[in-house]
Amino acid sequence: QKEVEQDPGPLSVPEGAIVSLNCTYSNSAFQYFMWYRQYSRKGPELLMYTYSSGNKEDGRFTAQVDKSSKYISLFIRDSQPSDSATYLCAMSEDGGTSYGKLTFGQGTILTVHP
Amino acid sequence: DADVTQTPRNRITKTGKRIMLECSQTKGHDRMYWYRQDPGLGLRLIYYSFDVKDINKGEISDGYSVSRQAQAKFSLSLESAIPNQTALYFCATSDWTSGSRQYFGPGTRLLVL
16 A cells, blocks of 8 residues: 555546645654645646645635544635646655655646536 | 756666666756656655765665766666666756755666666
8 A cells, every 4th residue: 555545536526626635644753744746747836835734725725634543634715727747745754864855646647518 | 958957868788787877967056966757656765965065865776876076976886787677867067055946967878688
C-alpha cells in the first residue's frame, strides 16, 4: 500500500462546478500538507500549504486537513477552464531525519470544460 | 528569469550512454532535490541535498548519482542509461525556514532508446 493515495481520475467537470480532490495517507507523523498544480509540460507549482489539521482558504481554493481520518481535500469553487491541470497532494513530517522530504500522491488530472 | 532552471529541457539518448542533467537556482535556498515523474506514479525522490556537503539517497536512487557543485547547482547523472529511466525529471529547492515548501524547475523530458 502506498503511503499516500490519490485518485488519478481523470476528472471532467463543467465550468462553474465545485471540484473536490482528495488524498488519504497512512503515516501519522505527517504534519505539513500541500497541494501542487501542474500544467502540461510544466513543473509543479505550490498552490496551498497547511500545517496540521484545519482549513485554509485562498480565493476560490480551500484546503482541508483531517488528521484523525488521515484525509486531506482541496476544493475549487467556480471552476474555470484555466484550472485544468494535474493536482498533486504532498505531505511531510515535522522534524527528524524526514523533515523537508515530501511524499506525493499520484496526481489527479482535472479538465474543466466551457 | 526563472528561479529554478534545468538543462537540457529535452534529451534523447541511447541505452548505455552516460548523461547529466543540470539544475541551477537563484532563490538562495540551501536544499535541493531531484525527482522523477512517471504516469500514474506521481513524483518520486531520487536524491536530495540539505547543503553542499550533504547528499542523501531518496527512494529510487539506484542507477543515478548526483553532484552538488555549489549551493546553487545540483546535477543528476545517469551513469549507463536504460530505457526504464525514460521519464520527466524535476529539480526542486527549499529552505529550512520554508517548512516543507518546495519550488520546482520546469523539468527535463528524457527518452532512452
